[in-house]
Amino acid sequence: MHYNLNRCTGREQVTISIMQALAGLHSELVLLSGVGVDKAAVMNNFQTEVPSHKELVLAFWKRNMQTYFEFSLPFILKPFSDIIINPYTSDLLPWVDVTYIHYPKPPVVTELSEDSLRRRGKYGLYQSLERAFASKHSDRLVLANSEFTAYATRKHLGVNPIVIYPPVRVQEVVKSVVRLGKTNTIMTISQFAPHKRLQEIPLLARKVRAHFVMAGAMYDDSTYRRLTELIREYGVKDRIVILPNLPFSTKNRLLRKAKVYFHAMPYEHFGISIVEAMAAGCVPVVHDSGGPKEYVPEEWRYTNLEDAEQKVELALKSWRPRIAGDMQAIAYRFREERFRDQFSSVFTSYIERNVNE
DSSP states (O other), X not given: OOSOTTSOSHHHHHHHHHHHHHHHTTOOOEEEESSOOOHHHHHXXXXXXXXXXXXXXXXTOOXXXXXXXXXXXHHHHGGGOSSOEEXXXXXXXXXXXXXXXXXXXXXXXXXXXXXOHHHHHHHHHHHHHHHHHHTTOTTSEEEESSHHHHHHHHHXXXXXXXXXXXXXXXXXXXXXXHHHOOEEEEEEEOOBOGGGOTTHHHHHHHHSOSEEEEEEOBOOHHHHHHHHHHHHHTTOTTTEEEEESOOHHHHHXXXXXXEEEEOOOTTXXXXXXXXXXXXXXXXXXXXXXSGGGGTSOGGGEESSHHHHHHHHHHHHHHOOHHHXXXXXXXXXXXXXXXXXXXXXXXXXXXXXXXXXX
């Protein structure tokens, strides 16, 4: 199950890698989606192909038709499938055998509901349903993208998932980074969405004299417009470039030129773009919270914007090939082959333990 594999986010990367792992196990794949696969878009975003599969496209499945609607999707898929895998919604849905949780929805729902009694009423029933189905998942395979997400899943859903860190395409950027020549560039890769806290970057650019590049998938037009307004208001048009919807090759070329990667979002669930930047020899400066705490060295984690400013400046001044090599060594632990091998192992064990019985 995945709504749209043509987008360029971590969910798509995870889903494609799971499909590749299943193809390696000689499984017959059926993809339930809301938008048909565009092979050119997938190649542009990830430099890879989606394995051969049958496709069941629900034209009435829209991006804004989530939550309650998606509870019905497994019933549509069940007649076509022996095993149902959900790497998309982060919900524990009925009939689903394998779920990959990017972050459980209940805490997110609570945050969304704080400003509205109507929303609290709407999502209160959802949370009850989620809890009810979670209690029936003792015999299902539940995976999480980090220890941070696994803790939230245990706390809010009462399920103890297996942690399999997401796949990161590090091979293409880990080679010959130093020889390409680094510049005083600070790069950020992110969806242009409100919760990503990208408005902090123009503030940072007022204090740090360097070249900033912001790239990522266009998700919310209003966020993009607000960013351009802030850049003008703060007088940093000469320091920040915004490049939405870049192809994979261009994004990695820019990463190979940058010395520092800045991640503005606190409580990031894992942070694939952070690892991609480390593979390109960038020093990551990230908020001291969430999944990145599990792999980013403490010296490069900040607690507030003033702290971030100091650490970004230190990273620019102290960048050396040796530091780039240390970052690359950390990033290599999250390569795609590792993900596919781990997923194949736990999936095969699950099949042998449950389904074959």
